[in-house]
Amino acid sequence: MVNITEKIKEIEEEMRKTQKNKATEYHLGLLKGAPLILYSKRARLRAQLLEPAPGASSGGGTGFDVSKSGDARIALVGFPSVGKSTFLSKITKTKSEVAAYAFTTLTAIPGVLEYGGAEIQILDLPGIIEGAAEGKGRGRQVISAAKTSDLILMILDATKKAEQRRLLEQELEAVGIRLNREPPNIYLKPKKAGGMKITFQATPKYLDEKMLYNILRDYKMLNCEVLVRDENATVDDFIDTIMKDHRKYIKCLYVYNKIDSISLDFLDNLAREPHTVVMSCELDLGIQDVVERCWEELRLIRVYTKRKGIDPDFSEALIVRNGSTIEDVCDQIHRTLKETFKYALVWGASARHVPQRVGLGHIVSDEDVVSIVAK
Ligand SMILES: Nc1nc2c(ncn2[C@@H]2O[C@H](COP(=O)(O)OP(=O)(O)OP(=O)(O)O)[C@@H](O)[C@H]2O)c(=O)[nH]1
Numbered sequence: 178m179v180n181i182t183e184k185i186k187e188i189e190e191e192m193r194k195t196q197k198n199k200a201t202e203y204h205l206g207l208l209k210g211a212p213l214i215l216y217s218k219r220a221r222l223r224a225q226l227l228e229p230a231p232g233a234s235s236g237g238g239t240g241f242d243v244s245k246s247g248d249a250r251i252a253l254v255g256f257p258s259v260g261k262s263t264f265l266s267k268i269t270k271t272k273s274e275v276a277a278y279a280f281t282t283l284t285a286i287p288g289v290l291e292y293g294g295a296e297i298q299i300l301d302l303p304g305i306i307e308g309a310a311e312g313k314g315r316g317r318q319v320i321s322a323a324k325t326s327d328l329i330l331m332i333l334d335a336t337k338k339a340e341q342r343r344l345l346e347q348e349l350e351a352v353g354i355r356l357n358r359e360p361p362n363i364y365l366k367p368k369k370a371g372g373m374k375i376t377f378q379a380t381p382k383y384l385d386e387k388m389l390y391n392i393l394r395d396y397k398m399l400n401c402e403v404l405v406r407d408e409n410a411t412v413d414d415f416i417d418t419i420m421k422d423h424r425k426y427i428k429c430l431y432v433y434n435k436i437d438s439i440s441l442d443f444l445d446n447l448a449r450e451p452h453t454v455v456m457s458c459e460l461d462l463g464i465q466d467v468v469e470r471c472w473e474e475l476r477l478i479r480v481y482t483k484r485k486g487i488d489p490d491f492s493e494a495l496i497v498r499n500g501s502t503i504e505d506v507c508d509q510i511h512r513t514l515k516e517t518f519k520y521a522l523v524w525g526a527s528a529r530h531v532p533q534r535v536g537l538g539h540i541v542s543d544e545d546v547v548s549i550v551a552k
């Protein structure tokens with residue numbers, strides 16, 4: 178592992194030498210070709226960081242041994258002593274050890290948050306430090322666990338420097354996690370023959386054909402079709418597209434804790450930042466807001482079932498993910514239900530008229546009522 182880390186460092190040193198500033202970065206890549214290749218080299222090495230070492234039964238890159246349970250998983254990620262365990266103990270029945278010293282929590286501690294009829298698994302994780310992605314502390318295990326979550330709660334200490342957030346983001350980015358972003362709007366399809374066909378839908382601002390050609394050649398993708406749909410796509414976006422099996426697009430909520438210890442002005446500014454919530458576990462302030470924001474971000478959908486001739490059962494909801502279909506609802510009820518499925522009747526926001534008769538492909542909305550009619 179040390180080898181990979183050192184190789185990455187070497188590459189970054191080389192990058193620094195060739196990049197006088199951000200503005201000339203792409204230009205240099207264009208002129209010389211070589212600096213551009215550094216990007217793809219680094220991306221490949223970083224992907225290796227999370228893979229278990231050959232021969233190791235469970236490499237340092239695997240997450241903690243906590244099985245997923247409930248309807249969604251939220252990971253608490255942050256520097257030591259920001260209040261992750263305090264927060265877990267507040268919102269779940271689980272008690273995770275809290276103390277004023279760093280690295281109180283040494284492994285993943287799962288708790289269950291019950292909200293909106295759903296059970297949400299909350300993973301309290303050890304604190305991470307700068308260099309976590311490269312193997313410092315339990316950083317790689319923590320980040321691997323975060324990579325399995327549906328939502329990352331980045332817990333930050335409101336009394337600490339603003340740069341803490343950027344540092345953490347960099348650690349997560351380094352292993353392929355992309356926060357609050359969509360996959361790049363670039364189509365890439367490997368082919369058996371025919372060379373490279375590169376097309377831009379609009380004049381690209383940061384890319385050109387030669388750059389993409391060089392990168393693809395470096396990845397030994399000599400036969401493929403590329404369509405860049407986004408004029409703002411960058412080299413990093415293009416590499417993300419090539420490396421899409423190693424990328425994970427996860428929502429992140431930035432949660433500033435300890436607001437009991439900062440000025441009102443500062444608090445006001447923090448609270449206005451996008452994807453941000455503020456709280457004080459100590460004073461029990463804002464905790465419920467954080468939970469509500471989590472619920473919104475997860476976009477879980479509650480579906481109530483109804484038997485023919487009987488009122489719907491509103492006491493217990495089926496929980497499915499945003500974008501789920503009647504087929505997913507059937508699977509939640511019983512593994513083999515869809516085999517005897519004839520049609521479903523739907524009342525609620527997803528129905529054009531009520532009840533609407535629909536097939537397995539119909540997409541449900543939050544709080545729909547569904548009646549499954551079997552053959
Ligand atoms: N002032 C203040 N202190 C807090 C607040 N929440 C937690 N603390 C204190 O911060 C310290 C660290 O809390 P923990 O919950 O152990 O922090 P952690 O992030 O789990 O720490 P590690 O597991 O070591 O990474 C403890 O002394 C808490 O009492 C808060 O809202 N305000």
Ligand SMILES: [K+]
Nearest residue numbers: 258276278281
């Ligand atoms: K602590």
Ligand SMILES: [Mg+2]
Nearest residue numbers: 261262281282
């Ligand atoms: Mg802790």
